Amino acid sequence: MPAVEGENEDRTALREAVRDVLADHASPEQVRAALDAGPSEALWSALVKVGLPTLHVGEELGGQGGSPGDLAAALEECGVALAPSPLLSVGVAVSLLAATGAPSVPALLADAAAGSVVTVALAEGSAGWLAAPGTSAVPAGDGWELTGVKCYVTDPVGARLVVSATTPDGPGLFVVEPGVATVEVHGGLDLLRPVGTVTLSSAPATLLLEGVPAAEALLTWSRTAAVLLAAEQVGLAQACLDLAVEYAKVRVQFGKPIGSFQAIKHLCADMLLAVEGSRSLLWSATGILDDGRGADPTDDEAELVCATTAGHCADAAVTVAQDCLQVHGGIGFTWEHVCHLYLRRAKADEVLFGSPSYWRERAVSVLERQVAAAAS
Known part of the structure; x- marks a missing residue:
């Protein structure tokens, strides 16, 4: 794909860097191999080295100081190559973490910048992504416990989850660490992007934001x-x-x-x-x-x-x-x-x-x- 007319030199250079990574790790043959092997760890490591997971978040939160448009340019290149990586899942989850402005966000973004996968778990059944969640959140000691089922979770295996739930004071956003929820990956239409269902049963969680701000x-x-x-x-x-x-x-x-x-x-x-x-x-x-x-x-x-x-x-x-x-x-x-x-x-x-x-x-x-x- 040629350079996009009107883009500045920095974004053009970013596109070229992403194209170089994709040429090395997302050739047609490598993409085809991912149908059996799953998302490419080598590709993800290379994208992490370019700084893409937190590219679009300000430096005050621990991001790379770029903009959503920068990440969009990278994702456009990944779309061209059908890149088998969790970049979209991580990018949107990082955006939600940053939108909460919670005190724990810089540490969470540091993990994401190092390659830790984080994804959103919001949808429930046929309800929309912004619908009032049926997942319940109750205080438990110094933290919270969540119970419910989340559907259509992309790249869920081994991932940290950003989960929506209903608290006694209204909607809430929480972080659930890997391994505390049951993840079932099922065959989705897109053979290169794992999609699964996450079941939470009194799963320990950390509150990010609740009420109207959430x-x-x-x-x-x-x-x-x-x-x-x-x-x-x-x-x-x-x-x-x-x-x-x-x-x-x-x-x-x-x-x-x-x-x-x-x-x-x-x-x-x-x-x-x-x-x-x-x-x-x-x-x-x-x-x-x-x-x-x-x-x-x-x-x-x-x-x-x-x-x-x-x-x-x-x-x-x-x-x-x-x-x-x-x-x-x-x-x-x-x-x-x-x-x-x-x-x-x-x-x-x-x-x-x-x-x-x-x-x-x-x-x-x-x-x-x-x-x-x-x-x-």
């Missing part, structure tokens, strides 16, 4: 999580576009490259529009997050842009991945070809932090508030 932290975090996921989706959509165009140049039918046929031309043109539209929205959303406006729960523009980006990029990634497979024809449906891996990730990402319809509802809510305010 609810606000979850709201603002959801914007960052959605935009970071959108970056991965833009990357995989770009990879699918590149695959389709390259195949259309070399696949010959009726004596001509299929790229010379009008139907294929139009399909590739539509794919290009979807990718560039997604990248434009991602650019706007990361700009808002980098300015710190995403952390304000009352900022309607931040909510509108991030929600619109999340919904559009999810749809675009799925559409482009499906069109890529269509361009490839019969070979695209085979196990040996990479098309299905991109489509699987696109479909899994589509609902990872909320479906496109959920994000559009959030965007429409902003517009309704603005219309009501203008009419009053």
Whole structure:
């Protein structure tokens, strides 16, 4: 993938560094091997050395002092390569830890910066990520105990968990250490990203934040999580576009490259529009997050842009991945070809932090508030 027009030299250098790591540790052959072996420890170690787990957190909390846009650029490159690593899981969990501002956060981020995996455990059944949790939290000595079941937890094995639960004083956010919860990994649609269910049975936990501040932290975090996921989706959509165009140049039918046929031309043109539209929205959303406006729960523009980006990029990634497979024809449906891996990730990402319809509802809510305010 070429350099992104308009990015500064630092971010361009970051992309190049990530591409070098991916070239060494996430080649097509290495990605294929991860289908059996699981996420690559060598790749994760290399990404940690680049400083990616806490890249987007301020130095005052122990982070690298970068911005969400920096991590988004790295995740876009990882999306291109289908990188089998927990970077997305760790990135969004670190964002939630930072959003709480709890005294224990610097120590937790130091562990993450050293390569310790941390992931969020928020969803329960069909309820949304921000729904009132059924998991209960009760005081126990100097700490807390949590009881409940969390679903759709990405990269859960051996990971520290950031868990939402209901306390006597309202919603709460907690840290659960590895080994104190029962983790069951099940076969997900994305064969390169482990997903599991976490069962908590009077599991010891440390409180980060509770009450209204916890609810606000979850709201603002959801914007960052959605935009970071959108970056991965833009990357995989770009990879699918590149695959389709390259195949259309070399696949010959009726004596001509299929790229010379009008139907294929139009399909590739539509794919290009979807990718560039997604990248434009991602650019706007990361700009808002980098300015710190995403952390304000009352900022309607931040909510509108991030929600619109999340919904559009999810749809675009799925559409482009499906069109890529269509361009490839019969070979695209085979196990040996990479098309299905991109489509699987696109479909899994589509609902990872909320479906496109959920994000559009959030965007429409902003517009309704603005219309009501203008009419009053």
